[in-house]
Amino acid sequence: MMETRILKVDPAMPDRETVLAAGRIIREGGLVAFPTETVYGLGGDALLSSASKKIYEAKGRPSDNPLIVHLGTKSVREMARYAAEIPEDAKKLAEALWPGPLTMVLPKRPEIPDATTGGLSTVGLRCPYPQAARRLIASSGTAIAAPSANLSGRPSPTTWQDVAEDMDGRIDAIITGARCRYGIESTVLDLTGSVPTILRPGWYPPYLIAHILGKDCVYDPALFAQPGEDYRPKAPGMKYKHYAPAAPVTILKGSFAQFCAYVDANKTDGTMALCFAGEEALLPVPAVAFGAEDDGAAQAAAIFSALREVDKRGAKAVFARFPQMDGVGLAVFNRLVRAAAFRVIDLGGAP
Numbered sequence: 327m328m329e330t331r332i333l334k335v336d337p338a339m340p341d342r343e344t345v346l347a348a349g350r351i352i353r354e355g356g357l358v359a360f361p362t363e364t365v366y367g368l369g370g371d372a373l374l375s376s377a378s379k380k381i382y383e384a385k386g387r388p389s390d391n392p393l394i395v396h397l398g399t400k401s402v403r404e405m406a407r408y409a410a411e412i413p414e415d416a417k418k419l420a421e422a423l424w425p426g427p428l429t430m431v432l433p434k435r436p437e438i439p440d441a442t443t444g445g446l447s448t449v450g451l452r453c454p455y456p457q458a459a460r461r462l463i464a465s466s467g468t469a470i471a472a473p474s475a476n477l478s479g480r481p482s483p484t485t486w487q488d489v490a491e492d493m494d495g496r497i498d499a500i501i502t503g504a505r506c507r508y509g510i511e512s513t514v515l516d517l518t519g520s521v522p523t524i525l526r527p528g529w530y531p532p533y534l535i536a537h538i539l540g541k542d543c544v545y546d547p548a549l550f551a552q553p554g555e556d557y558r559p560k561a562p563g564m565k566y567k568h569y570a571p572a573a574p575v576t577i578l579k580g581s582f583a584q585f586c587a588y589v590d591a592n593k594t595d596g597t598m599a600l601c602f603a604g605e606e607a608l609l610p611v612p613a614v615a616f617g618a619e620d621d622g623a624a625q626a627a628a629i630f631s632a633l634r635e636v637d638k639r640g641a642k643a644v645f646a647r648f649p650q651m652d653g654v655g656l657a658v659f660n661r662l663v664r665a666a667a668f669r670v671i672d673l674g675g676a677p
């Protein structure tokens with residue numbers, strides 16, 4: 327066990343001394359968790375194998391799962407330090423959407439060790455939004471490899487307290503900040519093929535990327551397959567059970583009335599529901615809401631803290647409502663279905 331320092335900063339104006347101290351930890355090969363607009367990241371020097379190995383160790387994460395490399399600015403010069411090729415599409419997207427929740431997969435430069443990319447010849451680059459994140463990267467003088475700052479398999483952290491819950495004693499420091507604005511991880515976009523392909527759905531939908539690029543952008547078909555024998559997603563992180571509370575989660579597809587009836591018929595001691603805002607009081611079991619039914623953005627912002635909350639309340643089994651599969655709702659479903667280890671029951675009726 328090491329002592330984890332909590333570095334309190336004002337999110338709007340992170341103070342220089344603290345950021346410098348945190349940058350020094352990264353430069354010396356240590357680990358610092360920091361706020362981003364999506365989820366909190368667990369950062370280490372992206373150019374240092376030993377730092378990446380420490381990240382895997384702290385998370386208890388399989389080391390074939392590549393880390394996203396975070397940049398302090400959206401300049402092409404900075405991208406060129408880590409990516410071997412920067413296609414026009416990448417420049418356009420950096421200009422339009424960075425800093426922001428987009429990760430672009432590009433051929434990597436040899437300086438990035440295999441330990442950071444899980445042995446892949448590509449690297450995921452992203453420039454995060456919050457000042458504290460970008461100033462930390464700048465003051466570290468390197469790029470920062472950072473997965474979500476949760477123990478492997480647990481819901482991603484959207485507050486610094488969530489990070490402390492999982493990482494206290496396992497990393498050098500946590501930079502505090504506000505609750506993450508978007509609440510689900512970045513869109514991961516592969517730009518190494520002939521068609522820009524989304525490997526992990528996130529805040530930015532394909533039609534926005536297509537609009538900026540003036541060409542098609544597609545989802546990786548593996549995203550919609552159940553993991554099985556020949557399920558080999560290009561984003562290795564997508565194949566693991568993930569984001570899960572301790573209790574088994576089952577998603578129920580159907581109307582609210584069908585949901586209530588099913589939960590009532592199948593409830594036992596410790597059954598809880600993950601429902602849409604406003605439904606809590608109408609359910610036959612204790613419930614935690616994750617945003618309104620027609621509000622994908624609110625669902626994204628709340629889903630991970632709701633998954634942590636059912637754990638805190640000692641749920642033994644969890645039934646969850648089925649999010650709408652459009653826009654950011656698709657990204658919410660992608661996280662929830664992994665938390666549910668792909669258990670979805672169709673109650674029939676209207677879609």
Ligand code: TXA
Pocket residue numbers: 362364365366367368391392393394427429431432443446448449450452454472473474475510511512514525526560561562563564
């Ligand atoms: O919003 C985010 O992206 C957050 C914050 C901290 O920036 N980070 C994050 O990292 O979600 P992580 O490690 O939890 O998820 C990274 C995802 C995994 O699914 C991984 O397989 C994929 O991105 N990925 C990273 N590099 C890749 C690469 N070179 N090729 C394909 N997929 C890659």
Ligand code: MG
Pocket residue numbers: 473474482
């Ligand atoms: Mg993660």
